[in-house]
Amino acid sequence: MSQRSGYRKLELLHDASLWQQHCQARPSLSIYLSDKDKHADAALSRYRDYLGHEFEQVFIDCSDGLHADAIAALCGTVTASGLLSILLPVEDNPMSQRMTRCAAKFYRDNANNSSATMLIETAASARTRYLTDDQQTILQILDETAQDTTTEPTTHIITAERGRGKSTLLGRALAKAKEQRSIIVTAPRKANAKVLLQQAPQARFVAWDKLLEQPDNPDTQLIIDEAAGLPLWATEKLCQKFTPWLLATTVAGYEGCGRGFAVHFTDWARSTLPEVHIHQLTQPLRWPVNDPLEQWLAKTFLLDERAVTVSSNCVTGTFIQHASELEESLLQQCFQLLLNAHYQSSPNDLNLLLTEPAHKLAYRCERGKVIAVAWLMSEGPVNSPLKQEIKLGRRRPKGNLLPQAIGYFLQQDWAMDLCWLRVARIAVSTDKRRRGTGSQLLTDILQWAKNHHYQMLGTSFAWSPQLDQFWQKNSYFPWRFSSRIDSVSARSAAIYVCSCIPSTNSRYQQFNAWGELQLQWLSKGKEALNLTEELADIRADIIKAYCAKIVPFDAAHFALAQWFYWQHNDHPLTAILCRPDIKLKQLGQYWGGLSKQQANENLCKEVDSLR
Structure with a gap:
């Protein structure tokens, strides 16, 4: 363990050749992460493997895109007097600009080289081997x-x-x-x-x-x-x-x-x-108090939990802007709300908000203080050449979560032709909860979406009765429930949709009814299978895709349960399939202990023979 004292240094580089020189000269107690350099110690995605370690120097190659989570994590492995060196993306963006701008606040340039920002080391108290007072x-x-x-x-x-x-x-x-x-x-x-x-x-x-x-x-x-x-x-x-x-x-x-x-x-x-x-x-052990690298990290990625000065320029009301357009006080207030409210928030969220043009922040202000915020994402329309590939399950391009999920799992390719606005996250300050603040923000978002020619709004979240009540109260209705359990919350993921077009739209009403029926079935089982024939087309599309090996059993289970209940109620499989908790493993037991794959094959054949 290094016993050196002194502030830690930061190096931000755009020059790849200079970066290579520094990497080649690095000491033995260092780590180098890169997704494209075969001489690196590991890929960027492996940064978690080095948590708990300590290094004199850490080199992170972000030339293909900033990895804020890796930077935040590995910054903590740099020992006193050590160096964090980052190769920035070739193309400048608001996040890399922010990194450089914040570095200037905590470091002085020690050379005439504009491609690097480094600290001239100053005296600091020696790092103690003893326990801190805390x-x-x-x-x-x-x-x-x-x-x-x-x-x-x-x-x-x-x-x-x-x-x-x-x-x-x-x-x-x-x-x-x-x-x-x-x-x-x-x-x-x-x-x-x-x-x-x-x-x-x-x-x-x-x-x-x-x-x-x-x-x-x-x-x-x-x-x-x-x-x-x-x-x-x-x-x-x-x-x-x-x-x-x-x-x-x-x-x-x-x-x-x-x-x-x-x-x-x-x-x-x-x-x-x-x-x-x-x-x-509170007292640092690995580096001196007021370490500039720690201050740079907190400022750059808005990790400082201290109270933020309210914005004097923000009047009361709801505003929707790209994060890069917000003044610092508003940006920090919005991001702190998201960090405190959502368990999965991370520094990379700020990178996405600042660099992705399809992402916006909707925030509600009251006397200069942000009291509610929503992270919005524009999705769709999907490029025509991709639509059929997505519907057939052959492609799942990054982004466009809502139109792709509805296009594939519900087999509704029309959903990929629409302009969607997804509410990815929403957070309300603690003192304003249960006062209609979140609902008011959603009402304002709906009006903004209509004014900007969006056709559908939607959200995806880990389902709970409380969240279901909140979203339905705001006219977001269930369309799809996944049988897969969210790894963080241990709850099923759900998609809820709100229409920007008149509520009399028959297709919208049909999917509202479909989702509500599935919700009832998931909680009550067979007794909730109260199908009306006008939903038969949705059911038929999904079953057809299941038999064609396009969608998996989990995605087709509800449609199969409905179909057997209404069309083949006396079939031996009906009682099994009508149970929401049934899995392919139990179906395999029905056929005498077949594997899950064999059970799936048998069920497809049985459905085909009955259609």
């Missing part, structure tokens, strides 16, 4: 609660920005524990717990997905490092299976926003667990 205070609290056997078990949640010594603290606490054998450590990846395990070499590490398979054991205490890197549902389930003792996470997100985790998990923990204590580490 760490010592929390360790003392842990000792006191551990010795108090008269109270319920206490869960300690520790949050901090990068480099504050969370893992070191967990390791020290574990090393001091009297019954280490009854304590299990887990993390998103074992590499995330590297520092913890160095502090407590006798610790028992078990992968989190393996822990979920183990039987409940309240006698086992649990430590989770980098908890925000786990799906929220998995963290909650682990805390119910075992006795959670220590959970630590980074609040400046790079893999799902730790701040969102802190908000959502803390609320759940306080309402579910017997005793919860929240702790925060």
